[in-house]
Amino acid sequence: MTASRKLKIGMSLAPTWLSGEGWRRPDSGVEDLFFSDFYLDIARRAEAACLDFVFRPDTLFLRPEVLDKGPGFTSLDPTVLLASIARETTHIGLLSTISASFLPPYIIARQLQTLNWLSKGRAGWNIVTALEGQENFGLKDMPSAEERYEHAAEVTAVVKALWDSYPHEALRMDRATGTFADPTMVGPIGYQGTHVTVSGPLNIPAFGKGRIPLVQAGASPTGRDFAASVADAVFASTPDKAAAIELRHDLRRRAEAHGRSSGAVRLMPGLSLYLAETRKEAEDLFAETHARADRGRQLAAVSRMLGLDLSTWPGDRRVTSGDLPEPPASPRSRTHAELLFRLIEREAPTVSELLARPEVIGSGHWQIIGTVDDAFEAIRDWSESGAIDGFIALPGGSVGSMHLALERLMPRLVDAALLRDAYRGTTFLDHLSE
Template sequence: MSHRKLHIGMSLAPTWLSGDGWRRQDSRVEDLLDSDFYVDVARRAEAAHLDFVFRPDTLFLSAAALENGPGFTSMDPTVLLAALSRETSHIGLLSTVSTSFFPPYIVARQIQSLNWLSKGRTGWNIVTALDGNDNFGIETMPSAEERYARAAEFTQIVRHLWQSFPADSIVCDRTGGRYADSRRVQPIDHRGPFFNVKGPLTLPGYDRAPLPLIQAGASPAGRDFAASVADAVFASAPDMQAAIDLRRDLRARAETHGRSADDILVLPGLSLYLAQTRRQAEELFAETHQRTARVKALANLKAMTGLEVTDWPDDRPVTLADLPPLPSQPRSRTHLDLLLRAIERDTPRLGELLKRPELIGSAHWQVIGTVDDAFDTITAWSEADAIDGFVTLPGGSVDCLHRSINELIPRLAQAGHFRKAYGSDTFYGHLKEK
């Protein structure tokens, strides 16, 4: 394995309750809106010395999806993480906020407020969103190119606002009656294609460490944006080669923006279904998905490609030639490209295709097996320079969550692939540890 230590985060979205996982007696699904539920997960993750916990977010709700599970039911990420900031001391707290629906001034203030509350442990997961426009008076979602152009300007404004009120401009001269050097607190006077923002911000920037920026875009426009500003990328990479290609591309793009290739970390989502034996893990996966997976996969295949296969036998191969003309502006270009790549490379039978993470999940890397299997797979991916770390997405049961934190992470640490103790008390510091 590479001498580099891995950087590992964990999703606070209860992925272990997806599918039918919520139906288990120990799921605690009734506690989804109780902060204690998330405090427990965050404390466990901190005890394992993870870099961060993060809460993904959506700003729309499919009522129909609630029939079979909690779906996207969630609290505001930044408010939730503010509660966790008082219950943890070292782990990073990564909040998700969209650049498509909020004013940059509000976001700059909200994220920096959390950074002060957490004493430098906050990060911003920058997303442009795929849905939710109807909730904000936007008739149709703009193209990916326009969304990322807006995101680039939005992010620039937020960063300038964070600098508009320097922390060291506060002098607290009680004797002289001077609180701050007001000459150093300046408006940003931004005027651009999407926003006009005067500034300055209502609170100073946090001066002990930079605030990390994380991004998840994988389209060409998304990659270029991520390469220009992100400290890490939360990636969808269903196989090792996809991760290798993405990492190489992002590192090369970072250099074109005048950055070092090492300035950007690639952290694929890792969907884990872990049990004592492989057979038990496979049973866990099957039990979790048996009610909804096929219906979801068929619907996703049709939505992404227009291909209707309801009457096809499971042993019929699926080829690119079977696909109708593809939409010019798909909901997610990234997920469509990954699906097309899998069809072209493997010519899978329909039954096999409908089980792939590109259709039943979020196209994330997946391990269904034992802790040993997960350890060996992570080792192989790291040795191949496919990853700089990963974001843990336990599936199926609370037991899988506990195995991920209590068994897999310590195993990686014992082998020298992950830290045994924190070397920093800021989020940025964690990401820069070697």
């Protein structure tokens, strides 16, 4: 990637600055967490910065045991939330997360096409297969990763077929002839697959200004191949530049193998930003945010991913690849387990260092703790190194960190020709195509 190419940048609507101790800060706004104005403020700030989209991640389960210390997985429905934002914004894309494992494809297709109409072409689908929540949908156990992606591929194909089943061109709305739509252009899809059977057609027409972009979250080998076959972008955990370069190269190679151009899939890792006026303030912000981190849960996370019990190890003992047992056959997240293995192999961190890593305490995202200048230099370096096509901003620790990301970091990227200075199109697909 050359520095002249514009990065594709999204802003998370999951208020990561409320995690840990962040929600306890006087300015956190946590009391408004379940009102749309809380998220509308973020979306308006992101649109003022000319970002490509706002993004709402989602889960379909709750862990009551963590609610004493923070919101955990408490969450509004992302598609309904984005619909409330659609009327109050004009350009920014609206990326909703919907599980292909749990929701029927007809519902997925209808929800997203509805959002697409309400936003005049700004809807997008973040396709997830889910890691948990099966008990809320009549399943005793989660299927294997391979089964989940096979199911997701089928659901995605059905959703796309449903969007095509009632084309925009079928609409006539001809008062003179009394023709609302041409029924010869609308028809069933008659899909009968291994996992789903759907007749169709969809009962809402396509919006008609380009297709709805698809984003895929995950970086396992199966997930990579799925993304390379259908996705416009990948939201992945890449805690270091080498991991990002490898993933981006692999996605481009896999896209070509599926008959697509190498640049058809854009790598947009999550970027966790703890920003402050000075590095010391940023480091203090990070430390304060994680002051009550549960060591027991961190140790359990390492054990689940690597099969390694560190509960009796001193904090200053280094963990090397030689310490690792045979990995669990079915880790909760194969992607995170592989990231942890790479970290230990590369750095041999101490136990304390390992437990503080984003792969353990969070989602394994690229992390910058420092000033706006620090963040700008790191982003420019990753861009010039061909590690990314963009990123999804995940500010942490405080509202101030979020404001610094949108109001000072993004203008720096504009000045460096890494981010647009104005919208050239009106749809989400327009933004990704620039």
